Amino acid sequence: MELLKVEDIRKAFGSLQVLDGVSFEMEKGDTKVIIGPSGTGKSTLLRCINLLTKPDSGTVWLDGVEVTDPKTNINHIRSSIGMVFQNFNLVTHLKVLDNVRIGPMRVKRIDKKRATDLALEKLARVGLTDKVNSYPAELSGGQQQRVSIARALAMEPKLILFDEPTSALDPELIGEVLAVMEDLAQSGMSLVVVTHEIGFAHSVADEIIFLEGGIILEQSPPEKMFTEPKHQRTREFLQKIAHLDGYESRASEET
Amino acid sequence: MNQLSILINGMPLLLKGLVVTLELGVGFIALGLVLGLLLASGQIYGNRLVRIFCSGFVQIFRGIPAMVLLFIFYFGLAQLNINMSAFVASMIAMGLRSAAYQCEVFRGAMQSIRSGQVVAVQALGMNLLQRIRYVVLPQSLRYCLAPWSNEFAAEIKDASLCYAIGVTEIMRQGRYIITATFGNAMLIYVTVALIFLGVTSTGLWLLRRWERRLRVPGL
């Protein structure tokens, strides 16, 4: 059974149809990267998966449980889906350690000692053991984002959603966050990542989803997407991004 | 008997009055705190009906002068055969008024919480009550301490208004000293003023110290 199944999601904000029938599936251990022009609903799609945004129609299934069913306990589902935000969203008045262990302690009701051990383990994993007693405002952007990844990991989720995790970071800090994400992907964690980082998409994704105009225009493994994009729009988009990134895809060379 | 000795002799009386003033002031501020928090929560998290009620309440009790409210609750209710002491009437009237003012302070603080953090802990699986308890409230507390301190100082001073409906607080004691013992009005009232100044300054100083202890980088 697939880990995540998203079926025919539609969402409109006012008169703007942001998602117009989006469906995809993923297996455990997959890394899916969603790319596309800004404002096309990539974040909205992500938020429909853990129901932070309620889709107008369509269903989401996580490990056989229907997330979109009103009778499902959504908080219970959310505790098994991790989310990492563009603006980190660490709780300002809590120290790093508290930020990471508040989820296990208060949502999963794990006792303090075990939660602390868990938090320290995850913080070590993202390389921030020396910052456990700092406040978020005292950390760099890259460090804050790594803390928020640790926070998601501490819940031992089945799936982690990344909403443009590096878009708010200074260029020299992007690498440290992508490194952590790559490490997660290779150790078998299931990820859905919305990003503009083509290099990351190319080396880590199992499949790239190109979202434009509210629908999935194209969906294929990275090698295929970059060398033989099926649509003109995909080709144009990739060229624009690759150009920004300094990363040349072979497709652009052929024009 | 010269003026200074009249003042010194009258001091115990003034201080007795001060105690009553403080009892009133702290009392209705405390009432207002509890009620104000409820009103603010209602305005942010409640459904349409609750929100309308809360903002209606706030508009009314902020828009009507304190003096009028005191008269309505003391003389007005007495006319309807609801009798209570001036002290109790003051507590109720000023307490409700305080709730309306404090609600605005709390509401402002709650609304300035950066919502991204609330969404983040929502994504962890926290329910509404948990979100309020672990993110909204601790941050609101820090945000509202400064405006709340101002509100506190203003309301302690407003306790003096209860003189009008006959409560034997510091103003009334001052009046007694002037009329019954021929005290100099200027001297006595300036003293009363300075006593109030001392009380509000001390209160503000304590609150500032507390604010400093709660301070967290980034907030």
Added chain:
Amino acid sequence: MNLVFDWSWLGPLGRGLLVTFELTLIAVSAGFVFGLLLAVGRVYGNRPIRLLSSTYLTFFRGTPMLVQIFIIYFGLPSVGIMLSSFVSGVLALTLNSAAYQAEYFRGSILAVNKDEIVAVRTLGMTPLQAIRHVVIPQTLRMVIPSWCNQLINLLKFSSLVYMIRVPELMYEGRLLAMFTYRNFEIFLIVGAMYLATVLVLSQVLRVLERKVRIPGLGAKGA
């Protein structure tokens, strides 16, 4: 519980309301001028002026309005100065209002971009000219929201001068209640009149505020 309403009440109450407006308007205008002076003194003055200014501000903001009214009405005669009720009332309201307005002014004076002042000084303007042409125009615009707030507060606090027999709304209400014994109804109406005035005033001021807004000029902490 039988409630009564008498249309004839609206006569005296209406007169009282007019007096309330009168009081408020005079006090807020005089307080405006005086408050501005206090603020300028507090920010730009030399040491003795700053000290005087902040003492004044501390006293009038840290003590209850009622005590201030009593000091002026009962206290001044005992040192030889006799003022009528109305004048005492206006004076007390003015002095108090000036203190609060000075705070708003001080905040917005400090918020004016110092670089702009430096720029006109390099053109050759004296400090006084700089204050007059750069600081004050911006300050005046920035304080508008706070000033509107102060106007409404003053309107409500004017009710206190009933105690020194100024014939404003509260006083008329009390007089009426003493004769008719209809405390509940009358003060409810008085309350409603204040409330209505406050609500209408808030709306009018909000519209006015929007009309004088200049993009880029915001009230920073005013």
